[in-house]
Amino acid sequence: MSVFLIHPELPFCKGCGHHHVVRSTVKALEAIGVKPTDVILVTDIGCHGIVDAHFATHTVHGLHGRSVALAAGIAMGIPPGKKVIVYIGDGGATIGLQHILEAARMNIDLTVVVHNNMLYGMTGGQPSSLTPRGFRTAITPQGTSLPHHDLCRLVYEAGAPYVARVLGVGDFSEILRQALETDGFALVEVLELCTSYGLKWNPGLRLKALAEEAGYALGVWTRPPSPVFRLRVGKEGSLRPRGEGLLDLPPVAVRFSSPLEGRWTLILSGSAGEGVQQAAEILARAAMATGLHATKKGSYPVTVGVGFSTAEVILSRSPISYHGVHEPDAVIITSMDGLQNQEDRIRRMRRGVLWIDASLPVPETGAEIQIRDFRGRVGARHAALYAIWTVLQEMGILPPAALREAVQESPLADRVPMEIFASHG
Incomplete structure (x- = not known):
């Protein structure tokens, strides 16, 4: 059993892509050689968030859509060398989209993993802003009429130095390792299908075919990072911003x-x-x-x-x-x-x-x-x-x-x- 997991049996529905996210995260953490006490996992409201008690790391459970804001505060104040990871669903990413974009723009040192199963899986299967056109949900049985946000493109254009989109099947720990080793903000969007609602309303649908039809381009997008924004601890324990821009206040x-x-x-x-x-x-x-x-x-x-x-x-x-x-x-x-x-x-x-x-x-x-x-x-x-x-x-x-x-x-x-x-x- 990994030192990062207290309970190896995960609490998700059988066949859910969340299993692969956790396993790949653990493998990526093992690859970069950090200790569990050097990792802070911040989870959002959603099925993914019930994994908190299974991790041997520090964990923080936030309000719906606010996990990136919580994680940003943590990442700005802790010493370098720690790893801050956010687990958030497509529903939480919809609610907290501005938090995500601002964290990318400021280049805050954290890794956001978006569990995008195209709907609000914990509350009955309603569509989110990442639900692609034509995808059927509990309240759009004929298919969603609106196009989805291209989250990776929005985050990349906001300034993120590392953005990736992968299919939530198998082992994608190498992508997560790259994200965790990025100096600054990184986001990995993991495409999944909810086994309870997504497949129920879209029988026979295959994840790869959905991604291709919806225009969900898979890949990695990188750029040279800007200076990481964090707070600096002064001689007497006081904090002040450091980095570039308007928030770099002189002491x-x-x-x-x-x-x-x-x-x-x-x-x-x-x-x-x-x-x-x-x-x-x-x-x-x-x-x-x-x-x-x-x-x-x-x-x-x-x-x-x-x-x-x-x-x-x-x-x-x-x-x-x-x-x-x-x-x-x-x-x-x-x-x-x-x-x-x-x-x-x-x-x-x-x-x-x-x-x-x-x-x-x-x-x-x-x-x-x-x-x-x-x-x-x-x-x-x-x-x-x-x-x-x-x-x-x-x-x-x-x-x-x-x-x-x-x-x-x-x-x-x-x-x-x-x-x-x-x-x-």
């Missing part, structure tokens, strides 16, 4: 120091259009310039330009694994929209500090209350940024120069009057 240079030893959480809430989100992002960047870890999460109505705007910021000396804020250390309220959005949270506070604009009513709270004239001093547009400046000045969490420099390096540099940082109160 924030540490030029200042902060006295913060543990973790500090802030809620900043005001009105849409008054710079709340940008102010919170500037605070996070200023914190990173002092060597702290920082997260920022924004919330606002769908309309974006009206109503409240709230940002949650966490600053921490150690890496942040969870970015939720249950009981904040500080809440800054700069407008009535912000107060109405956060009033329930403020009433539940039993510690921390509430910084609130002088124009607003003070709600009941167990927090310490600090009233400041943020809007009166600098106007509505800069009230959020000025409020952060005030809080940092009075609490001493970050040096003032770090915030000023973060403003100067931000898109707001030409629109923020720097004299607002000359005083506070």
Whole structure:
């Protein structure tokens, strides 16, 4: 028995092509010499997904159509040398087509194996977007009228360095080995016939004849790969993108120091259009310039330009694994929209500090209350940024120069009057 399989007897219907996919995958993994603990198998919803418990590798079972997105997140964060494999059906590939194309475009280092039996086999035999014209299914007994997507062509044109289409019979482990050894994204589409529904509605059909009639060209398509997109682990465990393009962000240079030893959480809430989100992002960047870890999460109505705007910021000396804020250390309220959005949270506070604009009513709270004239001093547009400046000045969490420099390096540099940082109160 292979070291990659815990249970050699597979759970699929007799004659199903999924047997050949698993056997060929195992043989390919053995050929490249990896250990089971170096392999992460991500499966989608479908008959293929019940194989999870049979593999001795790491396994992740995802939502329908989302396995490629899950696998992409895994592949971007793990060290090189690991192998991330996705099992997905034609139904899942239909639902998650955009995830597949984006992973190919970014050249994320994973191998996607599409079990294309031309229908949704687990839910009754309905057609998918990969079902060829004329193929009969449970809801198209006269044959599907629409043509199928050419998945391999779409993925190749999206930028994948390795794409293949094979018949799901016999041993195609060599194709899977090539895919697994590709530096970046690879997709192998395996054509199958569902023994429960495909043959029931299309008696006498042969897989090779179907592929030829439907124009499912078999073969391998390759190109020189672009740089692989993954995240790089920094000196203190932080992650940042590396590769090429817009996501290759430069690291924030540490030029200042902060006295913060543990973790500090802030809620900043005001009105849409008054710079709340940008102010919170500037605070996070200023914190990173002092060597702290920082997260920022924004919330606002769908309309974006009206109503409240709230940002949650966490600053921490150690890496942040969870970015939720249950009981904040500080809440800054700069407008009535912000107060109405956060009033329930403020009433539940039993510690921390509430910084609130002088124009607003003070709600009941167990927090310490600090009233400041943020809007009166600098106007509505800069009230959020000025409020952060005030809080940092009075609490001493970050040096003032770090915030000023973060403003100067931000898109707001030409629109923020720097004299607002000359005083506070």
